[in-house]
Amino acid sequence: MVNGFDHLQSRCRGRVVAPGDPDYESLRAVWNGSIQRRPAAILQCAGIADVLAGVRFAADRELPLAVRAGGHNIAGLGTCDGGLVLDLRALQGVRIDPRTRRARVQTGITWGTFDHEAQAFGLATTGGIMSTTGVAGFTLGGGVGWLVRRHGSASDNLRSVDLVTADGELTVVDGESEPELLWALRGGGGNFGVATSLEFELHDVGPEVVAGSVVYPLEQAAEVLEAWAAALPSLPDDAMTIATLRTAPQDPPFPEQLWGLPVLSVSMMWLGAREEADAALAPLRTLGRPAVDAVGPKQYTAVQKAQDPYWSPGALNYWKADYLRGLDREAIATLVDAAAQFSSPASDIKLAALGGALARVPEDTSAYGHRDAAILLNINTRWNEPTAESTHIEWTRELWGELHRLAVGVYVNFLGDEGGGRIVQAYGEDKYRRLVEVKRRWDPQNLFRINQNIPPGGDAWTGGEAFPRTHTTVTARKRRESSV
Known part of the structure; x- marks a missing residue:
């Protein structure tokens, strides 16, 4: 070797x-x-x-x-x-403590494993909208999912981290031992070390929730999206919704007459009392003349797995994303026009509602930010033919460029290789400077740089190189060979 x-x-x-x-x-x-x-x-x-x-x-x-x-x-x-x-x-260890309502998990697990164990006790915390998403990266970058309006982001529920730092030592990070480092880990990604286990606060969820999708043909999409956006400010915390423009697959709940055609799917979840679900979700289910309404009681774990078949590994992907302050008619028209001309039938455009508990957490509580945003936009372009890459990337960038005027920031977990300026946008200048100070203390030589990098020198990387090389020289702490 x-x-x-x-x-x-x-x-x-x-x-x-x-x-x-x-x-x-x-x-x-x-x-x-x-x-x-x-x-x-x-x-x-x-x-x-x-x-x-x-x-x-x-x-x-x-x-x-x-x-x-x-x-x-x-x-x-x-x-x-x-x-x-x-x-x-x-690293697949999971320990659920129903008495303290805490979970201690190792960082190799995905949300499917987490939910399987926690739901045995009727507990959960905010996870991804696919069960195959990893718990660690999702959480350290913020963590927006179905429970975000009721219980905040995944990082809001992070209570402690076992972290291997740049000097090769294990540090237990919590609000008492290292509060500033915990602040940075709640949204600052992998800049500060290798997380080997995470401790979460858990909440009563499921095992059954009211959830599902209401599907509309594209000709109704503009009308429905306008009504959907207008309904968001008055939604109770127990209601979450994601509007998705996509090509209808040959799967339930999409009706056969819409297979292969662009549609609008308004998905939702209700976490409150079952008897209150119909009234609470009515503003999201009466927006137009749906082709199908598939909202009803479902296992929480089934909802978490529902998107897995469409996002399996191996396909080629290119994303662009932004936090939006809202939607206006011009933006809605742009979205609907783009859906009529998807460059690939495997692509979609997601609009996730924010607000609720997420917005009430004080902005300086963690590195994760932009809590005042109304909507998280994610343009997910996906294809299988390598020769068509430029077509799909151009389609994605053009759509994103037309909507970017409504942006108030960007979600770090949805960033591609977009340069240091976009990383600063993910945190805002004040938080970025604070993150730089934490980086200087814990990783002054930038060993952990293959991430959405925060260089310890504070110089936002702006080049086209895949990873910043500004601080790559590592002068390791000298140790005897036997200790390596």
Whole structure:
């Protein structure tokens, strides 16, 4: 094994996989098929000791270091070229304490695993809208999902983190021991270390909720979206809704006469008392003349898995996103026109309602921000033919450019390779400066830079390079060879 990786292997229980290994090609692949990188080695961490060894090894040898947990990141930040990938997917521990209503989970798990365990006790916290999304990256970047209006973001429910820092040591981060670092981890992503476990606050949810979609043909979309946007300010916290423009698949609840055609799907979830659901959701179910209304009692875990078949790994993806202050008629017309001309039938445009409990958390509580936004826009373009990439990217950028006038910021979890200016927009200048100070303390040499990077020098990266190289020289803490 080249580059000293045999030495790393001798210090680990997990396997070090390098090019030429029969498993290398499958292990290097990430969710977004557009990302094709070739790390020098992949360490399949079997425990925390392997994470410690991997961080020390990369720091001492000045290797690029990427961290892969769920691997569901649009920018492919769980991999790198020519460096070491710490693959955390074997870290699958989950402990649910129904007495304290807390969950302690290792960072290789996805929301499907989390929900399966927590729902055994009728508990949950804000997770992704797909069960295959990784818990760690989702949470450290903020975390917007079906429970966000009732219980805040995933990061709002994060109570402590076990973190391997740049000096190769394990730090337990909570509101008492390291309050400023916890503030930064709640939205600041992987800039400060490798999270090996997360502790969450849990809430009574399910196991059955009232949820589902109301589907409209595209000719009603403008009228319905205008009414949908007008209904959002008066929604109770227990109601959540996502409006999606998409091509109707040949699956329920989409009626056969709409298969293959662009439609508007207004999805919703009610977390309150069952007997109040009809009245509470009426403003979202009476917006037009639906082709189908599939709202009703459903298992919470089934709702969390409903989108999984449409977002499986391996396809090529390109996203653009923004937080919006609202929708006006011009924006709605733009959205409907774009849906009539999807560049790929696998693509969609999602508009997620915000507000509620999320908006009432004080802005300075965490790095996660833009709590005053009304809507989260995500243009998800997805295709399978590599030669068509430019067409799909151009379609996405054009639509995003026409809607960007309504933007109040951007969600860091939906950022691609968009430059340092967009990273600053994700936090705002004040929070960004505060994050820089935390970065200077915990990672002054920018070892953890393969992420939406916050350089310790405070210089927002603006180039076209996939990862910032401004602070790449790592002068590792000298330690005896036997400690690596």
